[in-house]
Amino acid sequence: MTLDIRGSLKNTKISSNRYVVLDEMISNSIDSFLIRQHDDPAKRSLEVKLVAEIRSSGLVGDDPELSISCTDNGCGLGDDQIEAFLTKDTSYKDDLSIAGIGKCKGAGRIQFFHHFERVGIRSTYRSDGKVLMRTLPLVAARKKIDLADFAVSDGKAEGIGTTITLDGLKLAARERLYKTDALGDVFSAASMRRYMLIAFLQRLVSLKSELGDFSISFETQYPKGRVETASLSAADLPPVTEVRAADIEERDPRSGSPLGKTTRFTLSHYKLDASVFDLPRNAISFCAKSSPVQDITRRYLRTITEQNRAMDGFHHIVLIESELLDRRVNEQRDGFDGIPEEIPVGDFFADETVSYAGIFEQIDPIIDEMVSPSGWSRDQVVADVTEKFGVNAGMLAETETRVVYGDTPKSVAERVLRKYQDRIIADTAEIFDLREEIEKAEPHTEDFRQKVHELSWKYTASLKAIDMANLSQLVVRRSAIVEILALACDRQLGVQTVKAGERRQDERIIHSIFFPMKRDSKETSDHDIWLLSEEYQFYDYIASDKPLAQIEWADGEKLFDASIDVELAETLRRRADENGAMRPDIAIFGEEGSAIIIEFKAPGVSMDNHIGDLSEYAHLLAAKSNGRLKKFYGYLIGDTIAPLRMAGWTRFAAGKGYFRSTPLEDPESGRNLGELYAETLFFEDIVQRASQRIGVYREKLQIDFSKK
Template sequence: MTLDIRGSIKNTKLSTNPYVVFEELISNAIDSYLIRRSRDPQAPDMQIEIDVTFIPAGLDENQEDMIISCQDNGCGLGEEQLKAFLTKDTSYKDDLSIPGIGQCKGAGRIQYFHHFAELILESTYQDGDTFIDRKLHYLEPQKQIEAENFTSTPTNKATTGTRVTLKQLKPLVHTKIMRSEELSALFSASDLKKNVLVTFLQRLIGLDSRLGEFSIIFSSQHWSKEPQHSSLKRNDLPSVTSVKTVTAEEYNPTTNERVAEPQEIKISHYKLDTKHYDLPKNSIALCAKSSPVKDITSRYLRSKTEQNNPVGNHHHIVLIESSYLDQRVNEQRDDFDCIPAEFIPDDMFSPDGISYAAIYDAIDPVIQEMVTPADWKKETVLSLVSNQFGISEDMLKDTSTRIVYGDTPLAVAERVLKKYQERVIEETAEIMTLKDEITKSEPDSVDFREKVNELSWKYTASLKNIDMANLSQLIVRRAAVVQILDLACRKRLAIQKINSEAKRKDERIIHSIFFPMRKDSSDVTDHDIWLLSEEYHYYDYIASDLPLSKLKWDNGNKIFSEDIDQQLQKVLDKRSNENSSKRPDIAIFSKEGSVIIVEFKAPGVQMDEHIGDLQEYAYLLNANSGGKLKKFYGYLIGDTVNTLRLGGWTKFPTGNGWFQSNALIDPENNTKLGETYFEILHFEDVIDRAKKRIGVYQDKLNLKLDFQDSDY
């Protein structure tokens, strides 16, 4: 019998758990005691002593090393135990049939050799009526341990037990696993007790009376500090608050068929009153064989503050157990093997069994109910998701997306849109497959029409998914733009809060909300001219505060050509030259010969003093286009007007606006040049119209948008 140390280290990975050595020592001590108790029901109560001595690392007292010692009153290292110790992949404990002893491969003790360069094992076991002391001293660079390395001598002791001492912590472990933290801060007696309480809670409670009135005593000593002592006893264990059992099932998202056997999962919840339990953090973990393996606390308590502090005056320990997890725990017991993040259809490399996604789908609602603070409201997050991203409650239901404690609006929106994106990708692939099949079909066959029908339904379904996400985003964006315009018109944007000496630029700000200044539609595609009218969004050309000589159609041709009637040439040229420096704030053109002219006036500016601007622009644009532009729609928009100067204008039945419709007549020769329709609007009317337009879509999408006015 030989234990190959170098081979075992090479084939067993270093655990990422900094407490793994302590956990293996205590776990083995519990197993040893259970073996003794099975042989002798009258055995004394279990007692384990953990001693940690911190010593200077070499001559430098700024660095620490430590010596760990674990003493138990178990069965000792008898012949059977010695064989198991010297066998890497042992099945010794599997065959004992003793309740509470976990199955193992004997890989745990390899962590001793990963972490420390020296091991001293001192044990007393009983052989018949004789007690025997058995000892081993291992020191690197020794390559292997054989039975001959142990010494065995009869003793006068009348009790059994084992002491394991580990010395010379390896620098690589200190740097890589303990992240060079101060060892005395990580492994003090009080910290060890708290870690053992969480780690062994489920196992110790499950063993019930089989350990008797046990005690696990912790001691730590430092060369420059006072010693610490602490203990964990049976009456220190809390009672379980609740136990829930759920079933995790995996379904193929394409066929909706179950792809693996359902797995039963037990969730044990412990609420620990902070008055009696001083724990460093909350703990939610996937377990294997009654011990935490994979910490998932951050899934439910998102911030470090929430994780490390009580929730509702209680620390929470939530332990998730399943035989499925037991079977898949890795050798290092710090993660699980062969559990995919999610099921992927037709993935030949996908392992057999359920995914983490299926596990979380089953346990999330239960755990969220256990650890969510009473003052948390899902409705608050839902409102923010709707306002900020246009994600409606119907979309959440459609994608089976839950809002959980700790969720940010961004995280919820990302989950919803990812699911829609995945649907669109899958459906697009199916559509392409159907298209290929259609091209191969015979038009006079029944199969052809079935494929056409299937394609139409698939395409319709995909449009629903695409449009739901896109339309929701569009409506929320437009609602935000309306809110910004409203604030700008009331001079309540942060940029408008200036001192009295600075030049105000209110008109420029309002202008830029509708369309960026000194740009045209060849430069800008993302604008908000729909605020005036939805149809204007789709005109052929839009220009904002640009000289008329610069305006071109999308094919590069200039809007205003020199091909005009010779008899009007002199008059049109004269009129054009006199007004060459004037240009409308926004001009929108259609190739059919219509123009929309928009003039903004800053808040407080009298609009009635600029009524003639619209008429003048109409003449100017008509002249410069050689008479090709004939229909002129003009908007004069502001917030101040003297109604006594609005002769010839008609008031709208609702709102504060006025309109006027006339022929555009050349004042010199009375020739009809075109037609005009002008409106004088208050900003509040434009805002009200825009709100009503997007309101229709909000109602259909069930988006409850409520943009609040900001403080000013």
């Protein structure tokens, strides 16, 4: 029997846990005591004493050295135990049918050699009716340990138990784990007690009856004779506040398909009064064998302040356990091997059916209920994600997206839309698969029609996902545009604040909300002409504040022909000369022969002074289009009008605007050029109409950008 130290150090990485040697010492002490009670039942309680000695070294005594010893009253290192100690990857404890025993891989003690130069053992045990003591002296630079390295002598029954001593902290461990903190602080009695309360809380609580009125004492010996002590006993253990179960759905690691079974995780929540329990921080951890392995506190408590301070007077410890975690814990006991982040994993050799994503999806809402700092509101996040991104509660439910502490509206929206995107991709892939099967099927068979039914349902499901994501974004965007227009009409936008003497740009700003100035629909498709009418955005050509001579169809053909009928040209020559530079703010054209003319008037400018503009524009466009344009819709939009000057116009039943329909006739020849339907609209009417058009969707998505 030989323990190859050098080989074990190469094959077992150093743990990132600075207290790992203490963990291993106390864990072995508990196991040893359970074995002793099983083999020799008696009324006794676990007793463990940890001593950390800080020594001064160096020329001026400023280079501290550390040694740690752990003494227990367990069974000692008998023949079976020493064989397990000298065997890497031992299965010794696996074969012990003792409740509470910590199954392990026998790699924990390798951390002793990672951290310290010298390891010594003194152990007293019973063997064949005798009491014997085994001793392994402190020797530096050991390459291996044989059974022959242990000296065996007579012992005393009252001394049954084991003392393990670690001496000479290695430079590599010091630089890696203790570089920023003084050893005297890390291994103070109070610090060791606080850590061990958290690390062994679950195991000590579950084994309270087996360990009796246990006592774990901590002692730190400092240079110049100062000694600090602390203890942890059965009376110090708090009761568990709450235990919850979470069942994680297992999935095929290659396809991601559900396997129809679950893996159970158990969450134990301890709520500890901060005035009684002197803890350094809150702790939420994945555990293995009832001991914390991977700290995940920052996932739920995002800031250092939240992690360290008591919440409403209590510290919180949440310990998450599962057979899966016991099986997947790594040799260093500071993480887990083989659990993928997501399923499917894209790895042909992957065999784990549970992912971290699946685990967190189930435990996040439970932990959120257990540990949630004041000042954070889930309802507020849901309201914000609806208002800012159009993702409502129904979409959260449909995509099974949970909102947990630390989430922002942006992160929630991203998760929801990513899930919709994943669904769309998956549905599209299935649609193509079905198409291929349809192509192979025989139309006269029942199978063919079944495939057609499946394809139609797939399309329906896919469209629902696509529409939900796209519609919500569309409605939110339009709601924002309506609110911006309302603010602009009331001169409440920040850009409308001007200094004395500066020219106001209100008309230009409002114009640009509808359609970018000096652009046309060939240059941009991003506009909001729907504010006036939904159908106008589908017209063939839209021009904003561009010279009439530049307007052309998509194929490059000019809309207005200069070589019109000579008589009509002569009749309109004077008007054309006078208005050659005139052009509507926005002009919209359809190849079926209709045109929409939109004129904006700045707030405070009376529209009744400009009602003739629409008629002149329509006459000019009709004449110059060579008869292509005959039906005109004109809109004069502003916020001021003199009703007494609107003779011949009809007032809308709702709103302040007016409308009328008149034929377009050449004033010289009387020739009919077409017809003009004109409206004078108030900005507030535009806002109201636009809001009504998207009102049902805004209501369903619960969107409201207006100030309360």
